[in-house]
Amino acid sequence: MQSKHKNKKGFTLIEILIVISLVTIISFVTFSFFVDYRASQGVAQDVELIETMLYKARNDAISSNGSNDYGVHFASSSVTAFKGSVYTASNTTNQIFLFTSGNTLSGISLVSGGVDVVFNKLSGETTQSGTLTLTTSKGGVKTIIIYPTGLIQSI
DSSP states (O other): OOOTTTTOOSOOHHHHHHHHHHHHHHHHHHHHHHHHHHHHHHHHHHHHHHHHHHHHHHHHHHTTGGGOOEEEEEOSSEEEEEESSSOOTTOTTOEEEEOOTTOEEEEEEETTSSSEEEEOTTTOOOSOOEEEEEEOTTSOEEEEEEOTTSOEEEO
16 A cells, blocks of 8 residues: 555755745845945945046036036035036036935035135146045045046045
8 A cells, every 4th residue: 555645746845945045045144245345336436426527526626617617526426527617507618517316515625614625727737625524325435535636536
C-alpha cells in the first residue's frame, strides 16, 4: 500500500513563506540603496547647477556681453541668473532653476550680507564673496566657496 504523502507534489507553506521573506528583504535592500544613490546624485546635480550658473555669469561679465554686469540670485530652493548689477524678480530675462526635491540652500553667507553675487564686467571679480551651504534631505552638507576674484570651489 502506497502512502498518500509519497505522491504529493508542490511546496509546503514554510517554503513559500521563506521565499516571500527573502524576496522582501532583497527588495528592501535594493530600494534603500536606490534611494540613497538618487539622493547623492541630486546633491551632485545641484552643486553642479550652482557652479555652472556662477561660471556663466562670471564669463558673461568678463566678456562684457551687452556691456553689463551679470549676477546670480540665491533662494532656499532655487538659483536665478540675471543681467545687470541689481536683481529684479520681475525681469523677463532672468533664468530660474529649481533644486532637486529635498535639497535646500540652508546657508548663504556673503560679505555683503545679501543673497546676490554680481560679477563686474571685464574683471569678473565680485564684492559679494562668501560661502553657500547646500543641505540634503538626508542631512548631508556641501559648501560652495566664492572668492573675491570670482573663482569658485566646492567642498
